[in-house]
Amino acid sequence: MEENKENIKETKEKTIEQKKKFSFNYDKHYKKLLLIPVIIMLFSLAYLFYFHSQTGEFIIKDISLSGGTTITLTGDFLDQDLQKLEQDLKAEYGDVSFRRLTESTSGKTLTFVIESHANADELKASIEESIGQELTHENSSTEFSDSALSGNFYRQLIIALIISFILMSVVIFFLFRSFVPSLAVIFAAFSDIVMPLALIDYLGIKISAAGIAAFLMLIGYSVDTDILLTTRALKKQEGTVNQRIYGAFKTGIFMTITALAAVLPAFFIITGLPDSFRQIFFILALGLGADIINTWLTNASIIKWYCEKKGIR
Amino acid sequence: MKISWRIWVLMFALAFSAVAILNISSSYSFLVGVLILSIPFTLTFSKSKTTKIILLSLTVVVLVPIVFFSFQKGVVITSVNSDSVYFAEGLRKGIVITAINGNNIDNVEDYINHLPQTSESQKKIELQTSQGNFIFLTNKTPDIVVSNIPKTNLKTGLDLSGGARAILKPVNATLSQNDIDDLVSVTSNRLNTFGISDVDIRSVSDLEGNKFLRVEVAGITQEDLKELVGQQGKFEAKIGNDTVFVSGEKDVTFVCRNDATCAGIETCQQDSSSGGYFCKFRFSISLSPEAAERHARITQNLTLDQTNSQYLSKKLDLYLDDTLVDSLFIGADLRGAVTTQIQISGSGAGATENEAYDDSLDSMKKLQTILITGSLPYKLEIVKLDSSSPILGKEFTKNIITLGIIVFLIVSILIFIRYKRIKITLGVILTMFSEAVIILGIASIISWNLDAPGIAGIIAGIGVGVNDQIVIIEESVSREATTLKQRIKRALFIIIGAFFTIFVAMLPLFWAGAGLLEGFAFTTIIGITAGILITRPAFTEIMRKIQGE
Numbered sequence: 094m095e096e097n098k099e100n101i102k103e104t105k106e107k108t109i110e111q112k113k114k115f116s117f118n119y120d121k122h123y124k125k126l127l128l129i130p131v132i133i134m135l136f137s138l139a140y141l142f143y144f145h146s147q148t149g150e151f152i153i154k155d156i157s158l159s160g161g162t163t164i165t166l167t168g169d170f171l172d173q174d175l176q177k178l179e180q181d182l183k184a185e186y187g188d189v190s191f192r193r194l195t196e197s198t199s200g201k202t203l204t205f206v207i208e209s210h211a212n213a214d215e216l217k218a219s220i221e222e223s224i225g226q227e228l229t230h231e232n233s234s235t236e237f238s239d240s241a242l243s244g245n246f247y248r249q250l251i252i253a254l255i256i257s258f259i260l261m262s263v264v265i266f267f268l269f270r271s272f273v274p275s276l277a278v279i280f281a282a283f284s285d286i287v288m289p290l291a292l293i294d295y296l297g298i299k300i301s302a303a304g305i306a307a308f309l310m311l312i313g314y315s316v317d318t319d320i321l322l323t324t325r326a327l328k329k330q331e332g333t334v335n336q337r338i339y340g341a342f343k344t345g346i347f348m349t350i351t352a353l354a355a356v357l358p359a360f361f362i363i364t365g366l367p368d369s370f371r372q373i374f375f376i377l378a379l380g381l382g383a384d385i386i387n388t389w390l391t392n393a394s395i396i397k398w399y400c401e402k403k404g405i406r
Numbered sequence: 407m408k409i410s411w412r413i414w415v416l417m418f419a420l421a422f423s424a425v426a427i428l429n430i431s432s433s434y435s436f437l438v439g440v441l442i443l444s445i446p447f448t449l450t451f452s453k454s455k456t457t458k459i460i461l462l463s464l465t466v467v468v469l470v471p472i473v474f475f476s477f478q479k480g481v482v483i484t485s486v487n488s489d490s491v492y493f494a495e496g497l498r499k500g501i502v503i504t505a506i507n508g509n510n511i512d513n514v515e516d517y518i519n520h521l522p523q524t525s526e527s528q529k530k531i532e533l534q535t536s537q538g539n540f541i542f543l544t545n546k547t548p549d550i551v552v553s554n555i556p557k558t559n560l561k562t563g564l565d566l567s568g569g570a571r572a573i574l575k576p577v578n579a580t581l582s583q584n585d586i587d588d589l590v591s592v593t594s595n596r597l598n599t600f601g602i603s604d605v606d607i608r609s610v611s612d613l614e615g616n617k618f619l620r621v622e623v624a625g626i627t628q629e630d631l632k633e634l635v636g637q638q639g640k641f642e643a644k645i646g647n648d649t650v651f652v653s654g655e656k657d658v659t660f661v662c663r664n665d666a667t668c669a670g671i672e673t674c675q676q677d678s679s680s681g682g683y684f685c686k687f688r689f690s691i692s693l694s695p696e697a698a699e700r701h702a703r704i705t706q707n708l709t710l711d712q713t714n715s716q717y718l719s720k721k722l723d724l725y726l727d728d729t730l731v732d733s734l735f736i737g738a739d740l741r742g743a744v745t746t747q748i749q750i751s752g753s754g755a756g757a758t759e760n761e762a763y764d765d766s767l768d769s770m771k772k773l774q775t776i777l778i779t780g781s782l783p784y785k786l787e788i789v790k791l792d793s794s795s796p797i798l799g800k801e802f803t804k805n806i807i808t809l810g811i812i813v814f815l816i817v818s819i820l821i822f823i824r825y826k827r828i829k830i831t832l833g834v835i836l837t838m839f840s841e842a843v844i845i846l847g848i849a850s851i852i853s854w855n856l857d858a859p860g861i862a863g864i865i866a867g868i869g870v871g872v873n874d875q876i877v878i879i880e881e882s883v884s885r886e887a888t889t890l891k892q893r894i895k896r897a898l899f900i901i902i903g904a905f906f907t908i909f910v911a912m913l914p915l916f917w918a919g920a921g922l923l924e925g926f927a928f929t930t931i932i933g934i935t936a937g938i939l940i941t942r943p944a945f946t947e948i949m950r951k952i953q954g955e
Contacts (some may be wrong), residue, residue, distance in 0.1 A: 358812050
């Protein structure tokens with residue numbers, strides 16, 4: 094019993110010491126912490142501009158944004174050997190690409206997706222010829238977008254993204270009514286878009302219209318932890334700034350963990366989902382990941398700096 | 407226990423949404439609503455804890471079987487051939503068939519099993535329906551399509567239910583809202599005349615002011631949709647350069663359809679050169695007096711054909727969207743005659759005789775449709791054409807539901823691990839569940855088509871809700887010296903701030919991308935709004951109760 098009590102006391106002292114140490118280190122090093130996201134951010138921006146200089150675009154657009162045809166085969170087609178189809182189509186169309194959607198629980202292939210900038214009727218005819226079977230509206234899904242319309246969609250969605258960002262910034266300024274803390278939140282939101290975007294381009298993943306819609310949501314969704322942090326740091330009176338930031342961190346990181354826990358099963362447990370759905374969840378997952386860095390390194394450091402300058406204790 | 411108005415609002419919203427979602431008869435709906443509302447009554451008025459528990463479990467025990475067994479039995483009619491005896495007798499889309507010849511029908515399988523066999527001597531079909539009994543003296547399979555009665559009033563989008571969608575843009579024209587409305591009405595009339603009733607046609611405009619026409623149809627092939635809406639349908643019958651009549655009710659007063667005496671496939675032949683088959687169709691139409699006059703005037707000046715004196719020298723040329731479809735000989739006796747009866751013909755082709763026959767029948771039906779509904783006021787261009795497989799859609803729907811349940815469980819477990827309080831966890835579960843029910847309830851009431859991005863929006867909306875609840879929980883369990891009221895006020899500031907950022911961030915999606923992503927914006931916004939107005943206040947109340955004890 095005695096020993097046990099001793100142990101508990103010891104661990105308690107240890108944690109207090111650790112907290113003190115953390116507090117001490119944080120006070121000394123928080124500006125250095127800010128360097129990490131700044132470096133990642135500079136790296137991401139540099140990569141995006143490099144990417145733009147190479148491709149002329151900031152993203153790799155899928156068919157829904159660049160025009161062309163997506164044909165999704167399902168059902169009895171998938172029992173066949175699709176190697177021949179791939180070869181035949183590759184010989185005929187230069188830009189054709191293939192994707193398989195596999196259900197992770199059963200391991201069975203759910204769909205085989207063929208994408209090309211070709212016209213729907215042409216692509217369909219080529220597939221039918223290669224497989225020797227008719228494509229019906231039961232065994233296949235088709236998506237055709239005219240290139241002019243897709244260009245229009247893309248432009249529209251980018252305008253929407255910009256409007257969305259501006260509106261979010263206005264709300265943030267209205268909420269906090271002080272320049273630096275608001276700007277810190279807005280910068281964090283901007284980083285939440287740029288970092289995932291650079292990663293997506295690096296991985297060579299195509300973005301669809303639904304994907305850009307997911308970025309719009311990210312703009313609104315990712316700032317809730319920043320609002321939590323700023324509110325706790327500036328409006329709460331109890332404890333030191335460090336304690337308040339640490340308290341906000343404990344709450345905020347749990348919020349992000351639950352949000353990640355909600356989107357990640359779509360990639361590990363149930364994977365047989367529509368492309369639009371997967372893309373939305375994928376971008377949310379990357380954005381939430383980036384948000385951990387941008388809220389707790391970038392925004393927190395700026396807020397602490399601000400509090401120091403303003404003499405907020 | 408005193409229950410504040412916040413909990414009452416939540417319970418009313420829940421009862422209302424549950425009734426809206428479930429497709430059950432009105433008396434059962436009433437019962438479900440009353441039972442849900444009895445929960446807060448029980449909590450308010452029963453004194454002891456035991457009575458509360460007994461009454462609440464009783465409510466659940468009664469509620470569950472009611473929901474499970476109150477679904478309507480039978481099959482619902484999804485379409486009736488408008489020229490059939492069944493239509494004439496009053497069978498319509500939406501009527502529920504409960505029995506055939508005295509045999510109860512629970513589902514489509516029963517319906518097929520109990521249809522009288524053609525070999526049976528008894529020539530009578532008696533249908534018991536939601537609109538009374540119908541008796542038909544025949545043993546032929548009824549000319550109707552039926553499906554199982556849906557258990558909910560939820561509608562799913564094309565990507566989950568299958569069907570086709572087209573986005574059309576007027577060629578070389580900027581249209582006013584009036585022009586667009588005209589287009590919507592002619593297009594929907596054309597699809598209805600063709601025999602498709604489940605059509606969703608809307609005009610959509612984008613941030614740059616472009617106007618599009620969006621047509622969504624369940625259970626149609628891409629090809630049919632393309633031909634029905636992609637064609638302007640400018641039909642002209644000309645002799646030489648003179649127009650005799652054009653499509654539309656002004657010139658064409660009647661088109662014979664589904665009547666073997668004046669419409670049908672005439673002959674099928676094998677083409678000697680290609681080896682394929684082609685079939686010829688013909689049907690008669692009636693012209694208006696003015697069009698008949700025109701016919702008389704134009705034919706008056708024609709001479710007899712030199713090689714075959716039975717016919718006139720010029721033919722009646724039929725053009726569809728400026729392409730020659732067919733040329734018809736004009737009988738010599740029709741010269742200068744005011745005739746209102748005209749025979750229209752055309753052909754279809756195929757690799758086999760059956761294919762040629764079907765193709766010809768399909769062409770005839772489309773031509774008839776165009777003659778009846780007239781041409782569209784503007785030429786439209788298909789800029790997007792999608793179709794999705796209903797089989798794949800079903801698979802996707804199943805997977806999304808499973809994923810939803812898994813996410814629900816994971817989040818509940820995480821909340822329990824973090825706070826180790828069963829009451830708090832139950833509060834979060836109740837809130838997440840309520841939000842899902844309320845979003846689905848609203849979607850049912852306004853018949854919103856839930857597509858995959860829309861469901862992603864529901865999950866995200868609930869996710870935002872969970873984040874808010876975490877903020878409320880953390881502020882309430884905090885051991886600060888400040889009062890609970892102050893801390894909850896601070897939580898509300900964070901929550902309202904987060905609400906407005908998501909709200910404004912999603913708003914532009916309603917206008918971008920021809921409305922194809924509005925489902926995502928809609929469900930998210932409904933979710934967070936229901937959250938801030940209904941479930942968040944209730945959850946705050948629950949936390950106050952838990953912390954107060």
